[in-house]
Structures are given as C-alpha cells and as structure tokens.
Amino acid sequence: MNPPLIEALRQIVGPRHVITSADQTLDSFEIDWRGRYHGKALCVVLPASTTEVAEVVQVCLHHQTSIVTQGGNTGLVGGGVPDSTGSQVVLQLRRMNQILHLDSANSAMTVQAGCILQNLQLAAQQQGFLLPLSLAAEGSCTIGGNLACNAGGTQVIRYGNARDLCLGLEVVTAQGEVWEGLSALRKDNTGYDLKNLFIGSEGTLGIITAATLKLFPLPACKLTAWVALPDLLSAVALLQLARSHLAAGLTGFEVMNHFSLGLVQKHYPHLSLPLPLENEEAPWCVLLEQSDFQNEAHARQLLEHFMEHAFTQGLIKDAVIAQSIQQSDSLWHLRESIPLAQAAEGLNIKHDISLPISKIPAFVQSIEAVIQQNYPGVRIVNFGHLGDGNLHFNIQAAPSDDAKAFLMQNEASINELVYAAVKAHQGSISAEHGIGQLKVDELKKHKSAVALELMRRIKRSMDPLNVLNPGRVISL
C-alpha cells in the first residue's frame, strides 16, 4: 500500500474513481479476459479527462510508481494487466468515451481513447461513413487500445492496420505532459513521426488519450463468396487474380483449412457449411468479401466474372456466393467460430504469425512436415487473413492426448520449431496481437541486436524513469 499516492490520485479523479483492494471489483482489472494473466495492482484509477491523465502521471512520477494503461482489457498478450508486485497503478480509460467531433468534409472523426470500437463504427455509419477497423473484440475493445497495439482485423487488405487509419493523436508523455498531436491532416512533414512511434508501443512510450481517425465512404453493397481450393498455392494465385479483377473492391480474403472447419462442424452442429468438407480434392476454403460502391447488380457481375476466370484456371474446385445479407453473415459467422470451436476442443498452442504472401505455401508445407514428424497425430488449426499474409497457425494435441498436459510439456519446443520456420521464411512472430508480456523473451531471440538496441534507446530517451508499462515489449 502507498496511502499518500492513493490519496493524491483520489484528489485528482475523485474518491469514487480510485479502486483499491478494499473494493471487490479490483480483481476484474487484474486479470485479462482469457484468464491467462493474473496481476496485483496497487489501485485502479479512472480519469475523466486528458488533464487528469497528465496529473495522474505526474503524481506517479513523484511517487516513483509505474503505470499500466488499460482499455477494454481484450488484449491477447497480457500487455494491459499489472505485474504481480501490487505496486503498479492501473490507468483505466473507459470513462474517456466521448466522440469529440465528426468532420464530414474532412472525412475524419476525433474521439477519446476510451470509446468502444463498435460505438465508433456505428457513429460513423449514422453519418454515412465507414470506419473500417473491424475485429472480433469490437464490442468491448477501445480505440485507445486498438491504436496502442496497432490492431489488424479483417479489412486490412483494403484499409490497412489501425495505424493506417489514424491521422493524429493526443498523448500524455512519460513526463506527464500532453503532446497535442491531434491533427486531422493527410499530409504533414514537420519532423519525426511521433504518431506512428506511439501507435503499437503498447503503452510503454506514452498514453494515448484521443485520436483522429480516417473515415471512408460506405459501400453500396457487400458480397461474400466461399470457395474450395486444392492447395495454398491456388489460394495465393486466387488472391492475385482477385486483386487484379476487384482491385480496391476486395475487402476480405480469409483462408481456412478443413480441420479448423471440421471443429466448427463438430462443436456447433447447428451451423451448416456451404460446401461439404468431404471433398478431398479441395481441402482448403477461402472466404472472400467484395465491397461495391455502385450497386448489387454491378457487384455480382464483377464477382461472377472473376469466379469464372478462377474456375477456368483451375484455382477453385467449388464455390458459393451468398444470396442475401443473412447468408453472408452466416459465412462470416463460420469463419469467426473457428477460435471458439478450437477452444471447445481443448487447449491449444497459438501462433499469430505473418509471412510474405508468396512464401505461405512453402512455409506451411515445411512446418507441417516438421510438426507431424516430431509430434505424430497432432492436429493443425490453420486459418487467417491470407490477404495480409497473417496466419493463426495453432496446434491441437492428438485426440488421444490430454490437451493441457500436451501444452505444458510441448509449448516451448513447438514454438521454437514454428518460429524458426517463420524466421527462415522472413516472417514475423507477432502479426497483429503485439508483444505485451507474452513475447518479450521471444522477441529477444527473433529481433536483431541492432533493432533491440534502437528500441531500448528510444524507450530510455522517452521514458527514462521506466514508469510506463515497464518490462512490456522491450526489457531494458
């Protein structure tokens, strides 16, 4: 405990907005949503304004106390959970949830960091705009967390990652000052790119308090197709063909192997697959989404023309185009049920990796062979955003094995094999989830000494007292 600090925090945000161990709700801020990381906080402080955030940082600096910033607490790498010392302050931004400005003529909106992503999507839509950031946690994640982690999601192929959607930021620095970088400009070459440095730094360089986001026109319609393919080489060729036919109209390109869809079928038998899994000629499926700005007839004509070409070239063996929004939603629902189905099947070893798209077939072929050789009988749940080179390549124990025991015993060695193959194919060990606490040690093995040293120099220069989320992303 540190009564003077807690008293000072109460004075800043009001006594109701400092949660200590006297309060039963403290727990919920100390554990991530999956229950993987259990920390112990000194207290949770919930500021209502940027000024209050800055004052909190100043007071923590004065008391030499470090700060873990938390948004929706939906992260997958433990970056928003305090450590186990009970000495850290959790800075929870959910009270800062106002949309500050929507500027139609500039196609931009300015929002506080604690806004929930889905609320922003809806607010944009009500004004006739698309906010394209879209991911599974959108109902509870916050935009501040999305930017701090540079979230990806399902429309990256067309609209980019979170950083590509951000025009400006407001950030409280490790000195407790406010950087007023909340620009709404498309071009601004006045010095170093502070914005992109804060984005993706996972709360270790500064605290994002507000952001200006790019908006796009709403498409007139979306079509969704589900196709069956013989192999990943065909999937990569199909992606190229889709890019040339649909260009910017291609807004989604997801790949799934039959085993991952089989899990969906097993655990959610009420969901029906559009194409049978028994087709051994085509053990891969692709879910492809097309956005059109004219009308549905135009979209359908373009998509059918593209599919004809794909058939003619032998890239696809079978295909279905959704005939309604409901059908389209249920295709997406199948894709999104994979993570839940694999959880239902039992614990598994997860990888969020990316590769140059051209190298995906060779990577998968080589790593599958290595895994099967070393761990006969294990099942591979392979699915992901092929259009962005991002695979969720997960390993499930053999049916006869105890999943938990298998994970405890083999996770480290399987990670080693997978990450070695990733490295050999010039990939990344964290495509969209970030580093947090989960991959700090892994990062040291996979990033060059030069890169690590540059990161340390930056961290030390911007946060010399190591007060912001210490030990996360990069250890000093």
Next chain:
Amino acid sequence: MNPPLIEALRQIVGPRHVITSADQTLDSFEIDWRGRYHGKALCVVLPASTTEVAEVVQVCLHHQTSIVTQGGNTGLVGGGVPDSTGSQVVLQLRRMNQILHLDSANSAMTVQAGCILQNLQLAAQQQGFLLPLSLAAEGSCTIGGNLACNAGGTQVIRYGNARDLCLGLEVVTAQGEVWEGLSALRKDNTGYDLKNLFIGSEGTLGIITAATLKLFPLPACKLTAWVALPDLLSAVALLQLARSHLAAGLTGFEVMNHFSLGLVQKHYPHLSLPLPLENEEAPWCVLLEQSDFQNEAHARQLLEHFMEHAFTQGLIKDAVIAQSIQQSDSLWHLRESIPLAQAAEGLNIKHDISLPISKIPAFVQSIEAVIQQNYPGVRIVNFGHLGDGNLHFNIQAAPSDDAKAFLMQNEASINELVYAAVKAHQGSISAEHGIGQLKVDELKKHKSAVALELMRRIKRSMDPLNVLNPGRVISL
C-alpha cells in the same frame, strides 16, 4: 582538409568514388537543383553497397565528421546540401541503383535507395503492377530520398504518402550498424515502429539503403476531367461527392485558381486551356482523375453519372472530360506547368501547407483578405492537391513591383501572416516538402514545446554524436 579521413574513405569505396575539391564536379553536389543552397563539402563519397555505407559511417564517426546523405538532390528545403564549413562528407547513393527483387505473389518490390523513382515505376509496370508514388521530380529523384522525406505527390488521395507505400527498410544507423528491417510483411507488431521513424527523418536518424515497396494492380484505364467551379466551398463539396461516387477510383483531385492558370496561358501560349478563364462565375478549376479496373466504357459511365449529379447540385459550372490519353496528358501538363509559369513570371514566396480539407475555404478567404490588405496588388498563385488538403499557396509581387526586391523585403512578414493563419486553422507549415534547413527555425515557432522535446530526445538517443545531417529538421 582531412587527408586521413579521405584516404580511409578511398580505401572503402575505391579512389574513383571519392570526389574532392581537386575534382571540378564537386560543385554539383554542393548546390541544390534550384540553386538556393550553396554548401561546401569536405568530399563526396559514392558507396556501392550497404556494407560500404556502414564502413563510411564508422570511419566518419572515428574522425568526428558529420554526414549529409544525398539522393537525386531534388529536395526543396536544402536538406541534402552540406553546410558551408567544408567539413562535412556528402554521402551520395546514386550508385546503389539495383532492383533487388520483384515478388509478384506478394505484390512488392525490394530496391536499393539510389534507384530513380521513374525507373521503378517502369519496372513495376513491365510486370503488370502500379507503383503509385508519382511527383514532378520522378525522372531524377531517388526512392531513398522520397522515403527520407516522405514524399507526397499526385496520387496520395488514393494510395497515401511514400510512408504508406513502404513495407520495410534497410538502414545504416548513426553507429554504423545495419538495421535489417527489409521486411515484406503487411502486418508486423513486433515492437516500436522503427520504419516510420526513419521515414521522414530526412537523413538525421539513419541512412536508408534499401526499401521494400507495395505494388498495386494497374488500372485498366484512367479518365481525366477538368471542371470550373464558383468557389472553394463547391470544390470541397465536389470532393465529397466524388469520394462517394468513385470511392477508391478517385486517384487525383487538384485545384487551381484562375490566376495560376492565367500565368500558364501567358508564358506558354501554345498550351490551350480546356475552359475559358473569362468565366467570372467560376474562378476555380479542378482536375479530377479516375482510375478504373474494368474498362473505359464503365469508367465513362460512372464519371458522367457523377458529373450530372455535380451539375444538378450546382457545384460545377462547366466541365470537360478528356476523350483520349493525349487530351488527358495535356490537362495534366497544364496543371504541372503552373510552377514553371510562376517561375517565368518572377520570384515568388512559396508555401507548402496542409489543412483539414473542411477548413480550406475559410482559410483561403481569411488569408487572402489579410494579404490583400497588407500588400495591395500582390497576386496569389493558389493551387494544389485539394484531395489531400495540400495547397501550394504562393505570393507573387504586384506587376509594378520588382519581384526580387519584394521577396527580399517581405518574405519573412508574409510567411508570418500565412503561417499564423495555417496555425489558426489547425494546419501544417510543411505538407510534403519537409523541413531540411529551410524551415528549422519556423518549426520551433509552430511545433509545441512537447513535440520539439520529444524529437530532441529521439535524435539524441539514436545519434548521440550528432553525426547525421546535424542541424537539419531539429536543432539540439
């Protein structure tokens, strides 16, 4: 002179590739292409490989000698020209001009920093791809310089600035080490965004030696329209309408006032304007470019439909759609002749500014009134990339005044007025040209103390000996 250093450099790159004052060609590296900045170099060194660049940095560090990196020497802010001390080494990268790899299935190409932009555009095109970075200097600027300065250009509205087109970088650090960041990944959340920190740092944080660039499908056709508008409010509304009708098909949106087109007519009378300038109801023109991935008939139908709406809404008074590639080229040629025509008219005071698009009409109205009140009779050459909020807002002396004397006497005070208005409208004093040496002092006035301090911390941490382009962008 510093004979041991020069001898060491000769040993690294070969005697023929170190140019000293004994060589008459030294001059050409000491002056920018417009002849505004005249420096004095110790020597120019032309390495052939990344290893040689790293060795050059190490040797310069040993001799406590600073380095100015130079690409095509086409910059507009003096960032690639040595200072006047005669003690700096100019690192000229033009020998590093190889395309290392074009990966069709990953839609990416990896190139050395000294490649000329136009050569890369052509190489991409030959493989069926578009490299969308496009700017006036493309025939001589290098991709390394484009990235170091985060170049903009004419297709930013659709494809973004140089930074948005870059997947990975190889950089020699201020320690003379090589950061192997030449990734070709669309998603990579493994730590701080070093890539974007180097991009736009104008050679002050590291030396870009190679880059991996995103490629896009080539459009099936491009259409160009030229329209006359009553005012800038209509231009902003037209942009919104164009975005909703053409979406990602809108690849160019340039605005020009009548005075700037009048200069083209005056100095290049053989170029004919598509619409008469005498129309006082419509003193603004917009050049709009549409790229289509289907075919010309489809493009024309979409564009005509959009133009009908624009007419109906009273946004445009007159319009011409180019009927051939030649006509389209000549419309673009008119736009690109404005800078030359204003140079022919005499020296002028230039501004490369950006604003939230929604604020452009109010900004222009207020600053024109202020300028005319303070400097009666001056002429305003206002044109730029309205789709990106980027104006080249330039002031030409009254016809009766001596242009050079006017500039000498009034540049500082006019800049003060313009930049104050930019600030009042949340704009930027450098949209796409950067800071270099031209705007270092101006930056101090227009950037917050917090931002400047963050920049200084970063510069000191990454280049503690201040060996890379010292005094440019940020003064310590």
